[in-house]
Amino acid sequence: MKVLRCMLSGKWVAAGVAVLLVLLVAALFAGYAWRPAETEKVAYIYRDEFGIPHIYADTDEGVMYAFGYAQAEDHLEDMVRNYLAVNGRLSKFFGEAYLQQDLLVKALRIKETAENWEGQISPEVYGLILSFAEGVNRYIEEHGDELPSWVASYRVTAEDVIALQYYAMLSRSIGWAMKELKGASAESAGWGSNEWAVAPSKTVDGSTVLLGDPHLPWSGLNRWYEAHLEGDKLHVYSATLYGLPFILIGFNRNIVWTLTRNGVDLADIFVEKLNPEDPTLYLAEDGWRRAESLEVTVKVKKGDGLKTLHRVFYYTRHGLVVKADLERGFAYAMALEGYGNLRAIEETYRINAASNLEEFKEALKLRGLILWNVLYADVDGNIYYVYNAAIHLKSEKYSHREPRPGWEADAQWGDIIPFNELPQVGNPASGFIQNNNVMPWFVTVESGIKPEDYPAYLVDRDAEMNDRGIRAFSVLSSKEKFTAEELYNLAVDVHVVAADKYLDSALKEIKEALAGGKFAEHIDAAREALEILEGWNREALKDEPGMTVFYFWYRRYRQTRDVVEAFRLAVEDMLACYGKVDVKWGSVHVFSRGNITLPIDGGDHLAPTLWMAGHTMAKCREVCASGSSFTMLVYLKPGNITAYTLIPYGESENPSSPHYADQMPLKSQRRLKPVHFYREDVEKHSIEITRLRLP
Template identity: 30%
Template sequence: MKTKTSLLFVLALVGIGLVWRFTTPSVPPTTQMSQSLYDARILRDEWGVPHIFGKTDADVAYGLAYAHAEDDFETLQGVLLAARGKLASVYGKDAAPNDYMVQLLRIGEVVEAGYPQLSAEVRALCEAYAAGMNHYAALHRDLAHAELYPVTGKDLVAGFVHKVPLFFGIDKTLIKLLEPDTQRTTLPPPATSVKRFFDLTSQPIGSNTFSLSPRRTADRSTWLAVNSHQPWEGPVAWYEVHLHSDEGWNMVGGLLPGAPVVLHGHNRRLGWAHTVNTPDLVDVYQLEINPQNPKQYRFDHTWRDLEVREAALEVKLLGPIKWTFKREVLWSVHGPVIVGPHGTFALRFAGFGEVRHIEQWYRMNKARNFEEWKAAMRLNALPMFNTGYADSAGNIFYLYNGRIPLRARGYDWQYLVPGDTSATLWRDYLPFEQLPQVTNPATGFVQNCNSSPFQTTSGSENPQPKDYAAELGIETFMTNRALRALELFGSDSSITAEEFFDYKYDMTYSEHAPIARLVHQALTAAPAQDSLTNAALTILRAWDLRTDPENMQTALAMLAFRTFVDDDMASITTNMLLDSLRQAAHVLVENYGSLEVEWQKVNRLRRGEVDLGLGGGPDILHAVYGKPDGKGHLIGYLGDSYVLLVNWDAAGKVHSQSIHVYGSATANKLSKHYADQAPLFVERKLKPVWMEETEIRAHLEKEYRPGEELPK
């Protein structure tokens, strides 16, 4: 559902109070302080990647905020406005659903209660990052949204409290409950997509991680692939950094806008990568409302009062003109309450009240060995994410991380559950040690590609499905990427560095993959009634399931079947496949005059004036998802976005290489680093990662302290 439709639901239920506001805010002068409190040096290497040096971790966080603002200030501001519930005050009515959700989920209240409980180190980190944002805003007032300033450390924490539930689809569930065609007994399937902060349309997902121990490598080294698939632009696009303090923080990797720590990457001793998993983390309860009092619901044989509050949604209309829409917000013992067209529902989701996301990632950044890193993971602040790990000692590890509710049996938790009994009100989570995990398997490798934890490696050392109740909602499906990872790593007992690179950039669909089944289904159909479709079937029969840039059959197959890859196979009819194949054939003939066209001519990377062909495809290990441009092209927008391949040699010394789909200037069109990595990306090549200051200086573009880069 588009956000405009969602907004109509919000406004229709407002009971509406409108307050006129006409102001022109300005950046407060207090945002100009910071230089005397923090001392950070920003070293930009020849690719523009920022290496932030400071005496303290707080110094580094301050420099990180400033450097990231240089490259993507608008997105940073949007992320923090969204977490405050003030997005519509800047971007207008289409952002109002986000702001309503922030108040419905009590994000501000959660942060106020939890922030004092964070460690002093993490609070200092967040305040320093906020100071870096404020400093940049003070020096670039023409770009700053004054409604945001001054940024505080609590805004950073709120950003995580706001964003993490979007990864497991809380917004999708809210919207579904407000749709007029929602049935009383059905719910959407568990969400598997990341949402933009003001675009609630679905995104395909994907990420890969592989770890190899010395048991599996030809030179007895250890490998880790950090390979998340995120949108190439926006609030969940990766940004590459190197963070180095005299307090022992020395971390390379990727982070999202508003993060004061690396979210996945490596330090000298260890590293990790995340992929999205889909445990069941959201439940919806059907409430029985008192017919004599609509503000009461039945719970354990008594009527309880709903908590009633008022949400004020400030919405920009035109220029400085803003209106404040007021709406009732309800709460039950389960959590937030939605009054929809088919009833009144309460939501309960994993991790409500949790604010320690930054705390956990910070401890992971600073960990010096496997035990310290696992101790950080045991905080269990992150409610989801598969995690692959490797270190200089040769350890490898896979964890199906999650804050998974322990639910009562006897209910179908995939649908509505009764909200009138405490029997359905879960309070506890599956303990860390009972989560599916694999430690140092004899096979010497672990992998996860948004797939079942029950097929993490070859052989008998996988977690067993029988040990996990259905109520936990742990997925059993296998993506093509996971199938190929098992086929490639499982069949090679002595993997070289070159092979590790080749396997990561594999561009083949497994014969057991969903798209292979679709092709087989289409090819076993009776001959079509038109010659174009029959000609297309002939081309499809010759396709080798590969997505190399030069492949002549891939374009037809991808244009025809790419949108079915994530669908329920049982619901896809042969007629649907043939209709889609016919449409794809028309697109190719109209735009290229042939059914056989090099895949790279169709599959494109575009960034400013850069327009390059590339290989890969949906659910391929070299993942590329494209959107049609109406001219016969698919324009990449998601998939491989930040790739980091890490090796610890037999002596334990770390070496790594990386690539960003575009470049370090993720939104700065005036920078030469706006798209300078794109040519390497399409050729599936990586650049070196430098951690030693001497190495960085050998490839130094510029060095400065925040604010000193500006002309005097």
């Protein structure tokens, strides 16, 4: 099998090109467009100016095969690392730093669970996953000589792909459990995101509009890959994670959807009472039960060789034992929501193929996605939200923030909460829905959702609106109708709500302190900093020194809770870092890839804005590596979809690729790129076409 690739500049590269060129020329002069022979199965991968693959085939199987191939072109090593991770084999190739991760993956039986997919995943969807894996393997086989040995020798299975989606979902529950075990606030686990939808009644041109803007790290397991898939049932565009076959947030010809993290309780720690005579026995409400055991083997790279380690893990009926106190006779097992649940990959495919709200809801009722604020809009003008949670009912007699007694009957989990009992809103009178990691009663004006109607392990009844929620709610409720441009501006909004909350009163105190001579040591710098703050428009713009002064002050204020002392320390900090206080935010707040470093607008998790970019401030500079990780803005009308997207760096992980960092200038300018969704537009903007013969 050969790949025939053409560059629209006229330069042909690949085998068999001469024959194809003759056919094309003959077809052109014969007055018809050349197509492959009817008996030949092919897929076409069109690469646009940003390297986004637009994949066309007659069947979804063909699309999946080509999608696996296209992903491998752009980030094969990262894909294989992900697949090694779900097999517990990272330490074999990369050393002891990955040993604990490998042990946990093997202890949780991630791959074994995926291998038992029947009954949860339909044969149809399994076939699509298999085609995707075969496409990846096709690329490995063709390019083995160019690849590191650990990649060239790998062959992806459908079960690897299933395991990856399963682990990506289960990792949220694992993180929740570990925080609970350590006594930290589980509610703070994970990352934030933005989403809002506006009905046709609230737009000037009658469009339905939806924004999706997940805030995730820009590296690691949760990285976004943008793609366009056109088969027989699939006609979908947007983003998925490296190594997964279906779009996770996106749109098709009729609907658009997105996700943000919600606050559902994803795990419980059960304390188990051990038998003093035999610690492998633990107490249940009906007597003693025997813990299961499992010996796992992990190979670890050591120098030029490998060492083999063996570990024994124990399990109670609640889950993996993660801690034991044999002296006191207790063990702690983690019960994970979503454990053993492989249906997310089937659910995602059905969402991709859904054409209306009813089909979308039917997909959600598979309950494979165990969390998320799910937001939906369609070409018919519907907007819909559900606080999604495929978690178990349980007694509120026991706090969901503390270990539950494993031997008490009323501490055990019940059935999964029925879908129809989840908080949800459809087509509200306000004409908008927003959820920027807020509780469901904040999603719109008069949502009809009441905190007291839901258990504390599902919602946080005492939660307040966060800064991003305040901003989105304020703007969306501020006027009757919005133009397309106004909604675009909201998608990239950098207004600092923390400044609205604190700055007016702080400025008054600082002025009084200056008048009282409290800044004698750096009086000129303090006066200049005050003047900068007074003239600031409260936008986190890269050319604004006001954002820099505010950030340094607010960081110190969060530590001291003393307005004047925080200002004094902020002035000292800025002088120590920069020798002055008139410093543009873009000098401090940057992002980087390879040898490219650019300034970037927006706030971070300390001073949030809707358009987010942040990391930990180090050595007087914040090199951003998380925040708005994939921005998607979609305008829908019947027969007409207009969309804009952006990822922070580029589509490729190959440093020599022109698409390694080509979206960075747009990110720095707060500009989204237009999406090419219709075939004519795709062909017009394609700079490379791959014709892939299918098996």
